[in-house]
Amino acid sequence: MSDTEDRNVEQSTPGLTEDDPAADVTNLAEDVPPSQRVEETQSDDEITERIKRQGVNITRGTIAPTVFWPSLILIVLVAGLTILAPDTAGTVLNATQGWIVENLGWFYMLLVGAFIVFTLVVSLTRYGTITLGREGEEPEFGLFSWFAMLFAAGMGIGLVFYGVGEPLIFATEDPKPGWPTEQSDLGLMAMAQTFVHWGLHPWAIYAVIGLALAYVIHRRGRPVSIRWALEPLLGQRVKGWMGDVIDIVAIFGTIFGIATSLGLGVQQIATGLQAIGIIDDFDNVFLVILIIVISLVAMVSVVSGLAVGIRWLSNINLSLAGILLISVMLLGPTLFIFQNMVESLGVYLANFLNLTLDVGAYTGEEGLAWSSSWTIFYWGWWMSWAPFVGIFIARISRGRTVRQFITGVLLVPTIVSVFWFSTMGGTGLYRQFFGAQDLVDPEDGVIVEAALFNVLGDLPLGQIFSGIAIILVAIFFITSSDSGSLVIDMLASGGHPNPPVWSRVLFAALEGVLAIALLLAGGLEALQAAALTTALPFSLVLLFMCFATLRSLRLDLARYDQAVARERYERVSHQLAEDFDETFGEQVDSRVDERIDYRLARTRGVFNRQAVKDDVRRDVRGRRGTRRDGDEKR
Secondary structure: OOHHHHHOOOOOOOOOOOOOHHHOOOOOOOOOOOOOOOOOOOOHHHHHHHHHHOOOOOEOOOEOHHHHHHHHHHHHHHHHHHHHOHHHHHHHHHHHHHHHHHHHHHHHHHHHHHHHHHHHHHHHOHHHHOEOOOOOOOOOOOHHHHHHHHHHHHHHHHHHHHOOHHHHHHHOOOOOOOOOOOHHHHHHHHHHHHHHHHOHHHHHHHHHHHHHHHHHHHHOOOOOOHHHHHHHHHHHHHHOHHHHHHHHHHHHHHHHHHHHHHHHHHHHHHHHHHHOOOOOOOOHHHHHHHHHHHHHHHHHHHHHOHHHHHHHHHHHHHHHHHHHHHHHHHHOOHHHHHHHHHHHHHHHHHOHHHHHHOOOOOOHHHHHHHHHHOHHHHHHHHHHHHHHHHHHHHHOOOOOEHHHHHHHHHHHHHHHHHHHHHHHHHHHHHHHHHOOOOOOEOOOEOOHHHHHHHHHHOOOOHHHHHHHHHHHHHHHHHHHHHHHHHHHHHHHOOOOOOOOHHHHHHHHHHHHHHHHHHHHOOOHHHHHHHHHHHHHHHHHHHHHHHHHHHHHHHHHHHHHHHHHHHHHHHHHHHHHHHHHHHHHHHHHHHHHHOOOOOOHHHOOOOOOHHHHHHHHHHHHHHHHHHHHHHHHHO
């Protein structure tokens, strides 16, 4: 049987026997019966009934009350207290961030490195052949739309916000403690560190949760909910309070992660409007107005649905980002951009393990402060985004194999990030090192939100490119709020793929309110502290998710191997029953008849020579008679 034929064996084959060591998965529930499997092609009422049959409590209004109400109360309480006492809230957030960085920074660094190892192992082994859906099922979306949606939802605003400023900061005013001091070395290490923050590492986090959810949703027919990814470890307990707590933690972390991005986005939009002369200056009131306006636009996209809203905006945004990237690459210092990219990529690969596990053990308080502002903040930010991005990319990845999923999620965004930062960041470094040298203010240093517009403004058609950048940030803002609201609402609705419109609008509004609250509580520092703090509990969920996913994939392959062995056995048994005599009869008889007799009694001695001869004659006559009887019967 060919490998292709093997993979077509039905996965509904009965489970493993109790004696099979691969069946030692005591907490893993049985495969979801067909009457309970959730398919997005079903009607809303049918999906609701099937989710209820799987043990999820959904009430009128299509919400899960034990998840929806605690999440709503907690979010409103935090947002209200932050708005009423912004100084106190900022102090608490910063103190919490300081404690996490000082005591658990090593854990964040080690965990992200472990996620990369996990995803590579799963992808490169036999697990990679498993389909995230039914065997032979085709992907729901084409490659371009799939990539556009996962990339725009994953880290859109951050790319534009930090594209020029981050490498510039690392190479000038705030290099990582312990780096060499030569300008050329600083530039290369700055680019390599930026690749770490925006390359394989964050997307490994997204791949972990996205793979776990895509498997349980599309392969096993479970609802769209974080809790089901831990079913192999928790068993039936995911249907109770443990599952509710997991979903509440995911909602809370997600909404803070999105609010952080929205806060960064409005600061850059306001700076861009100032750069192209639309406004003279801005304050927090203007930023609040911007958040309200763009949140209203996001609500319209939320109401329109995934196919009409998110996919359309994602494709437009990716196209605009491509136009901006290619334009800067061609109109800027093109030769330096490519030289910088190649050399920085070499430094990144050469120092990959060091950069992955550098916890600043020998750089003291200075190293802790740097990690708090950058690497550990990023890991917390990405983890707080993980539920939102993971669920979103899981939903749009039906029909892809595990290997295709991990390869796409890890490599494609990483390659684009390398090109983006090499172009935008490289242009900024060239201008600062070899050009006007005006991107680092003597008093304020690098103003991150303004750096992009300063670089674009000096290019031909600079005003147009600045306008495109503003539109880019605004659409990233909308797609982030749109996708995030939909995901949060699904979690609060027990995993229903079409949650009620009113709750989508509610969570989209809450994202805006929370972004406003964090801006008032201390701006960028408060946004960073909130993302890092809310990510801590969910980091443990991600860790357990790795073990749960391995357990599920191991059982899947064990059942597949058993099904293949059973089918092969049945084929051989059938063939032997049909043509054994015709195929093997004569050969077996001949082989038996012509065997040499090595029995001890066959060895002749002085006194038994004649007796042995008589025994041989009797044996020969007996075998000949048996053969004649067989021939007559045939």
